[in-house]
Amino acid sequence: MPAAEPGPVVYYWDASAVISALLDDEHGAEARRRLRLAGTHLLSSLTHAESASVLRRLVRSGDLSARQSEQAVGALDSARWTVTEAAPERRLVRQISSRHRLFGADLWHLALAMTMSRELPGLELVTFDRELREAATAESLAA
Numbered sequence: 706m707p708a709a710e711p712g713p714v715v716y717y718w719d720a721s722a723v724i725s726a727l728l729d730d731e732h733g734a735e736a737r738r739r740l741r742l743a744g745t746h747l748l749s750s751l752t753h754a755e756s757a758s759v760l761r762r763l764v765r766s767g768d769l770s771a772r773q774s775e776q777a778v779g780a781l782d783s784a785r786w787t788v789t790e791a792a793p794e795r796r797l798v799r800q801i802s803s804r805h806r807l808f809g810a811d812l813w814h815l816a817l818a819m820t821m822s823r824e825l826p827g828l829e830l831v832t833f834d835r836e837l838r839e840a841a842t843a844e845s846l847a848a
Contacts, residue, residue, distance in 0.1 A: 714742070714829065715829070719752055719811070719814045722831040722832050723756040724756055732833045736833070739831055748787070753781065760777050797820055801816050805836075811837045811840075
């Protein structure tokens with residue numbers, strides 16, 4: 706019997722990866738390379754909100770012009786990402802919190818990626834956050 710063909714790759718992005726893709730930071734080139742990869746690129750509604758918030762904070766701090774922020778927000782809304790309203794399974798949140806030293810949004814992102822990976826085998830979490838990447842690697846979700 707022939708081996709099953711792998712399905713399309715699904716990438717779940719956290720805010721650290723999204724911001725790097727939108728701005729020219731230390732991970733920008735790698736983030737934009739990943740965004741060009743074939744497959745589905747997902748953002749949770751939380752990632753979308755976190756990313757928009759970071760962009761506005763950079764304007765308030767003077768590190769980004771209002772025009773640059775508007776361009777980045779426009780790219781966030783029109784780029785290759787698909788926004789999902791999915792939420793993580795609460796049971797997974799509890800389990801993950803006992804296995805990994807993640808807090809708040811990072812815990813939520815990993816739990817959501819694990820929840821979605823059940824229906825989307827091969828899902829990879831794209832992040833430049835060190836602790837979240839370590840936890841995603843331990844859970845076989847790191848991109």
